[in-house]
Amino acid sequence: MRKLTCGxxxxxxxxxxxxxxxxxxxxxxxxxxxxxxxxxxxxxxxPASATAAVVLYNVQECLVKVDRHGKIAPWLAxxxxxxxxxxxxxxxxxxxxxxxxxxxxxSDVKFAIERAMDPETKHPYPGYYAAIGDIIAKDxxxxxxxxxxxxxxFLLNMARQGSVIYPREAVDTLKSAPVGTGxxxxxxxxxxxxxxxxxNPDYHVKGLPKLDRVTFxxxxxxxxxxxxxxxxxxxxxxxxxxxxxxxxxxxxxxxTVTIGETTNDVVMAMNNSKKPYSDVRVRRAITHGINKPxxxxxxxxxxxxxxxxxxxxLNPYFVDLAQAMPYDPAKAKQLLAEAGYPNGFDTVLKVAPxxxxxxxxxxxxxxxxxxxxxxxxxxxxxxxxxLSRVWKEADYDxxxxxxxxxxxxxxxxxPKYYFRYDSRKFQELFKKSEVTVDDKARRExxxxxxxxxxxxxxxxxxxxxxxxxxxxxxVQGFWKDLPIPSADLSEVSWxx
Amino acid sequence: MAATLFFVxxxxxxxxxxxxxxxxxxxxxxxxxxxxxxxxxxAMGLNRxxxxxxxxxxxHALRGDFGVSIQYDVPVGSLxxxxxxxxxxxxxxxxxxxxxxxxxxxxxAATHHRRAGDYLTMVISQLGVAVPAFWAGLLLILLxxxxxxxxxxxxxDGWSAGPWRGVRSxxxxxxxxxxxxxAVLVRATRSAVLEVLREEYVRTARAKGVAERYVLAKHTLxxxxxxxxxxxxxxxxxxxxxxxxxxxxFALPGLGRLALGAIAARDLPVVQGVTLFVAGSIxxxxxxxxxxxxxxxxxxxxx
Numbered sequence: 001m002r003k004l005t006c007g008x009x010x011x012x013x014x015x016x017x018x019x020x021x022x023x024x025x026x027x028x029x030x031x032x033x034x035x036x037x038x039x040x041x042x043x044x045x046x047p048a049s050a051t052a053a054v055v056l057y058n059v060q061e062c063l064v065k066v067d068r069h070g071k072i073a074p075w076l077a078x079x080x081x082x083x084x085x086x087x088x089x090x091x092x093x094x095x096x097x098x099x100x101x102x103x104x105x106x107s108d109v110k111f112a113i114e115r116a117m118d119p120e121t122k123h124p125y126p127g128y129y130a131a132i133g134d135i136i137a138k139d140x141x142x143x144x145x146x147x148x149x150x151x152x153x154f155l156l157n158m159a160r161q162g163s164v165i166y167p168r169e170a171v172d173t174l175k176s177a178p179v180g181t182g183x184x185x186x187x188x189x190x191x192x193x194x195x196x197x198x199x200n201p202d203y204h205v206k207g208l209p210k211l212d213r214v215t216f217x218x219x220x221x222x223x224x225x226x227x228x229x230x231x232x233x234x235x236x237x238x239x240x241x242x243x244x245x246x247x248x249x250x251x252x253x254x255x256t257v258t259i260g261e262t263t264n265d266v267v268m269a270m271n272n273s274k275k276p277y278s279d280v281r282v283r284r285a286i287t288h289g290i291n292k293p294x295x296x297x298x299x300x301x302x303x304x305x306x307x308x309x310x311x312x313x314l315n316p317y318f319v320d321l322a323q324a325m326p327y328d329p330a331k332a333k334q335l336l337a338e339a340g341y342p343n344g345f346d347t348v349l350k351v352a353p354x355x356x357x358x359x360x361x362x363x364x365x366x367x368x369x370x371x372x373x374x375x376x377x378x379x380x381x382x383x384x385x386x387l388s389r390v391w392k393e394a395d396y397d398x399x400x401x402x403x404x405x406x407x408x409x410x411x412x413x414x415p416k417y418y419f420r421y422d423s424r425k426f427q428e429l430f431k432k433s434e435v436t437v438d439d440k441a442r443r444e445x446x447x448x449x450x451x452x453x454x455x456x457x458x459x460x461x462x463x464x465x466x467x468x469x470x471x472x473x474x475v476q477g478f479w480k481d482l483p484i485p486s487a488d489l490s491e492v493s494w495x496x
Numbered sequence: 497m498a499a500t501l502f503f504v505x506x507x508x509x510x511x512x513x514x515x516x517x518x519x520x521x522x523x524x525x526x527x528x529x530x531x532x533x534x535x536x537x538x539a540m541g542l543n544r545x546x547x548x549x550x551x552x553x554x555x556h557a558l559r560g561d562f563g564v565s566i567q568y569d570v571p572v573g574s575l576x577x578x579x580x581x582x583x584x585x586x587x588x589x590x591x592x593x594x595x596x597x598x599x600x601x602x603x604x605a606a607t608h609h610r611r612a613g614d615y616l617t618m619v620i621s622q623l624g625v626a627v628p629a630f631w632a633g634l635l636l637i638l639l640x641x642x643x644x645x646x647x648x649x650x651x652x653d654g655w656s657a658g659p660w661r662g663v664r665s666x667x668x669x670x671x672x673x674x675x676x677x678x679a680v681l682v683r684a685t686r687s688a689v690l691e692v693l694r695e696e697y698v699r700t701a702r703a704k705g706v707a708e709r710y711v712l713a714k715h716t717l718x719x720x721x722x723x724x725x726x727x728x729x730x731x732x733x734x735x736x737x738x739x740x741x742x743x744x745x746f747a748l749p750g751l752g753r754l755a756l757g758a759i760a761a762r763d764l765p766v767v768q769g770v771t772l773f774v775a776g777s778i779x780x781x782x783x784x785x786x787x788x789x790x791x792x793x794x795x796x797x798x799x
Contacts, residue, residue, distance in 0.1 A: 040568065040569060045523075046523055046524070048523075048525065119535060122532055122536050122539060123532065124524050124532055125532075126529055126531070127529060175569040176568070176569055190654070191568050191570065191575065191578065191749065191754075192750070192753055192754055192757070193651060193652060193747070193748075193749035194651070217651060218747065219651075220747070223634055224634070224637065224649065224744075224745050224746065227634070227637045227638060227641060227642055227650075228649040228651075230642045231637070231642050231645065231648070231649040232645075233649045233650070382760075383517075383760060384516065384517025384518075384522055384760065384762055385515070385516040385517050387518070387525070388516040388517050388518055391521075403526065
């Protein structure tokens with residue numbers, strides 16, 4: 001009996017020793033937390049950034065790609081050519097296979113973009129394709145786009161989420177199981193819980209993706225997301241944690257916190273069509289009455305970059321105008337007096353608590369504006385109501401929201417947009433910038449528009465919402481900045 | 497029962513459509529092109545008069561077709577069916593925690609009336625009333641998932657991953673839900689038992705020398721059962737409502753979270769379907785409670 005016990009003990013010790021010296025396997029799967037579940041996976045039907053985060057560049061790809069530095073890179077098209085900025089010829093990479101095994105051909109590109117242009121598709125961004133006149137597939141790997149007029153954003157638009165290429169035969173499954181050419185295939189979508197992506201073994205870029213399996217878990221509550229991270233149930237959090245969690249996580253040796261830039265400019269809009277904000281002096285007074293660095297400190301725990309115009313720091317035409325209209329309560333009071341409001345006025349700020357940073361930002365601003373005589377009453381409304389009352393009907397005085405889309409200066413050239421900012425001069429500058437392809441000339445136009453935004457103060461440009469990525473130590477390859485709303489995981493891996 | 501459901505269906509239909517917020521606008525968010533939104537509205541049939549939309553919906557619903565989710569592109573019926581394996585066991589487990597905690601505590605408080613045990617039970621139950629379930633849930637996650645590592649912090653792998661794994665993901669939320677909902681039932685049990693304890697027949701039983709345990713089980717509790725079952729039935733409805741919050745805290749893909757997401761996205765077919773289902777469940781619970789009266793007190797008969 002004793003012999004038997006000794007034998008068993010020896011076997012156990014050997015097993016433990018063998019386990020201890022065996023080389024630890026590098027994990028090949030990753031669980032990523034995200035706050036919002038995509039409202040469908042069809043990028044040609046929804047502009048939701050939650051959908052783009054999962055699908056764009058992970059499952060479906062475009063002719064060209066916005067890389068992690070914000071540069072446009074060749075992708076499904078290995079190169080392109082234009083001699084007159086009107087006719088763009090793309091040369092497709094050969095041997096690229098869709099997830100269903102069929103090879104990508106020029107006719108697929110023609111089909112996908114023509115479908116995006118068709119009003120029947122109800123594509124969320126028909127404007128991206130308005131300049132396209134004709135699409136000709138010359139052979140299986142060559143395709144030419146003829147534009148009606150030069151369009152400076154044409155290549156960028158071809159890299160955006162609405163311009164993904166998918167096989168004609170998979171149109172019906174775009175919403176629930178999209179097929180593409182990306183590094184991952186959609187393996188499973190458990191509604192309400194997770195989306196699982198599996199490695200595409202036939203991916204056209206050698207050595208990618210580095211992970212075999214990625215699970216996006218939807219955890220809407222930031223505190224629950226924090227707990228899941230600490231309990232080890234998730235490996236990374238990309239769109240879930242708030243700036244309030246950063247300091248605590250930075251101190252924790254188990255995690256890496258990366259804070260990057262985004263194209264999400266948070267603004268306090270003032271209804272330009274309504275008194276008193278129809279008077280530019282009032283809009284300037286409000287801007288001078290807000291101490292933006294203090295707003296960032298109070299509402300974003302210091303983790304955000306102050307801005308002075310709509311053009312974000314990831315944009316190549318960015319000019320730092322953060323100090324252009326600084327905090328100056330005396331000047332604010334003087335401007336208000338000039339505009340006929342020596343004692344200030346009462347106003348209502350509508351915010352949607354679904355985006356809680358807007359509530360916190362509003363509270364800090366309300367207390368600052370009180371000092372210049374503007375009494376702000378904060379009204380919290382639900383997101384659906386916000387979209388309907390504020391965004392659609394412009395039934396508001398003040399509101400705060402982040403505009404996540406890149407290159408969205410067009411909003412200021414649209415007098416029907418909820419800012420109701422109507423400047424003929426600005427609209428002309430914008431129109432010119434859209435058809436000016438020469439980089440130097442276009443930059444000049446952008447600088448003029450940015451300066452006009454400071455002068456006219458159509459909104460108060462507050463700060464850039466930061467990108468917060470928290471991962472377990474050892475996870476590498478995440479994009480630091482977010483020049484486009486994709487959570488590209490193709491290069492993410494665990495350190496060996 | 498059918499009349500109640502019919503009334504609920506009209507109410508939900510009108511309320512959800514009167515609320516500001518357009519499903520087409522919500523799909524596009526702040527980036528939508530107004531023309532694209534208008535085209536989508538038309539395709540979704542939202543331009544038709546309200547009455548026409550309702551009759552159309554009702555005609556389909558009567559045939560068991562509750563429409564297709566705008567958000568998920570899946571039939572509402574199968575969406576609800578896919579969420580039931582989370583919410584049903586969660587609610588039943590929570591009800592189990594609620595009853596097993598509340599009834600003994602209530603009886604204990606009643607039998608120790610105006611003594612330390614009674615006061616202590618009342619303090620605990622007061623705490624239960626005061627502590628919101630979501631906060632209790634977060635505290636439980638902090639203790640059992642983050643510090644002790646016994647349970648997962650949230651999520652649900654599905655019953656296919658094994659029954660124990662399924663139960664394990666539901667234990668913490670069920671406890672947070674059931675234990676803190678128990679507070680009201682403790683009070684109801686206590687007052688019901690107290691009332692019966694003052695009855696003549698209890699005094700008679702005691703005078704006859706019947707053992708106290710027997711007096712409690714046979715004479716008191718059985719007679720106190722009707723108000724307890726009534727309150728428990730109402731509380732069961734509350735549990736379904738509470739599940740909405742806890743499913744969010746524990747990231748469980750249940751019916752509550754489905755409803756919450758659907759309301760936020762104005763996914764009308766889903767809101768309509770889930771509300772009708774929940775209303776139907778509550779009607780069913782009330783009906784069962786009514787039947788239980790007859791079992792508990794044979795004098796109650798339904799013609």
